[in-house]
Amino acid sequence: MRMLALAVLALLLASCARQSTAEQLVNRLYENDPARKNIGREISGYSFTGIAGENPSWRIIGKPVIYETFFVDCPGCVEMIQHYTQLYREHPGEFEVVLLDIKESDSEEYILSLKERLDAPDWLWVPYSAEVRRFMDDFKVLAPDTTYLVDREREVVYADSLLANERVTEALLKVI
Numbered sequence: 001m002r003m004l005a006l007a008v009l010a011l012l013l014a015s016c017a018r019q020s021t022a023e024q025l026v027n028r029l030y031e032n033d034p035a036r037k038n039i040g041r042e043i044s045g046y047s048f049t050g051i052a053g054e055n056p057s058w059r060i061i062g063k064p065v066i067y068e069t070f071f072v073d074c075p076g077c078v079e080m081i082q083h084y085t086q087l088y089r090e091h092p093g094e095f096e097v098v099l100l101d102i103k104e105s106d107s108e109e110y111i112l113s114l115k116e117r118l119d120a121p122d123w124l125w126v127p128y129s130a131e132v133r134r135f136m137d138d139f140k141v142l143a144p145d146t147t148y149l150v151d152r153e154r155e156v157v158y159a160d161s162l163l164a165n166e167r168v169t170e171a172l173l174k175v176i
Helices: 002-031 034-038 075-090 108-117 130-138 165-175
Strands: 065-070 096-101 124-126 147-150 156-160
Touching (some): 034 147, 065 075, 075 096, 075 165, 096 130, 108 124, 147 165, 156 165
Parallel strands (some): 065 096, 096 124
Antiparallel strands (some): 147 156
């Protein structure tokens, strides 16, 4: 019996060590994330047009904004959109989200079907365009699910190209 208890304890300790190593790896990836080079830059001068032809730039004035790149068939992107939807419902009107579709073949109807399927808010859902491409080039966006959080002054205070629910939530709560 004692040997069994020791074996279980050894397995638990090994599992904790692996988890700690995994957390260290994620932290190292985050610290070396190329998106983080944009912290301190200003996001301004873009004229994004949403799927309904809207350009409600007045909605983002004076509010923190999450700029998130995505495409409809990206599972991680869907997860982040669901996370932002939950945060938005917990903090209504305190921040905005601009979702930038980076997949040229995603139609406006396809994007709208995702929005409806997720019961997501009426954020600015932007289909791929020359303006999105310019943003991607300016900020060296290499992957979907890249997140930029800007404060009320439009300065990037958080950047990540990993799935980062906890980190982006923590950063957002500091600026709202």
